[in-house]
Amino acid sequence: MKYKALIIDDEPPARSIIRAYLKKHETIEVVEECANGFEAIKAIKEHRPQILFLDIQMPKVTGLELLEVIDEPLQVVFTTAYDQYALKAFELNAIDYLLKPFDEKRFDSAVQKVLDKLQSGDYSNQIQIEQMQQSKQEKLDRIVVKKGTILTVVDLQNLLYLEAQDDYVMLYTETGNYLKSKTMKYFEEHLPSEQFIRIHRSYIVNASKIKGLEPYDKDTYKAILNPDCKLKVSRTGYKKLKEHMDF
Structure with a gap:
């Protein structure tokens, strides 16, 4: 079975790195790359992905703001240069939080966590964005x-x-x-x-x-x-x- 993924980041080099790292993960198909939340919300409705590789600090709409308005069950891996949300993300049992620049080994570890959850059907780790926001x-x-x-x-x-x-x-x-x-x-x-x-x-x-x-x-x-x-x-x-x- 193949799982569909979106890469959401306003920086093209960052999106390229994730796409390159995903090439060896044959069970994950990148269905679209998005540069902002406006593109992402349309892509989510169109493709119905299971996985998001999501930057937090983006212009116009942040990654956290995007997740607030998503209704679909998704597995989210944060990919960001900012660490201020990391502790809360882990406290709320997020899949993973990749702090840029991250290497391929660290990325592979995050992907394996995602696949383990998807294959087990266990969605208990989904990020509770409202609680994260309320904690701020x-x-x-x-x-x-x-x-x-x-x-x-x-x-x-x-x-x-x-x-x-x-x-x-x-x-x-x-x-x-x-x-x-x-x-x-x-x-x-x-x-x-x-x-x-x-x-x-x-x-x-x-x-x-x-x-x-x-x-x-x-x-x-x-x-x-x-x-x-x-x-x-x-x-x-x-x-x-x-x-x-x-x-």
């Missing part, structure tokens, strides 16, 4: 979303508010709405707190988009973003708004 205390400065095979990078300045929808969160922007497989707790912890406020268990709002408040019920209000968008504000949310916006 860094604040988000953008959010990558997907509709079909189209990736979009949402600038936080264009984000109006977020709404809880069961196990997902709907992002409402000035140009469209996007469903993200994350939790409200994740966004509450990772969005800049000086800009985004949890005004209700169902809503996180971009404070700069609030035009005003209007009474809704006894001791409760609605936040007005525009005449067609008014969001319920809980008592706790109202206190946060008063502190933040000096209402």
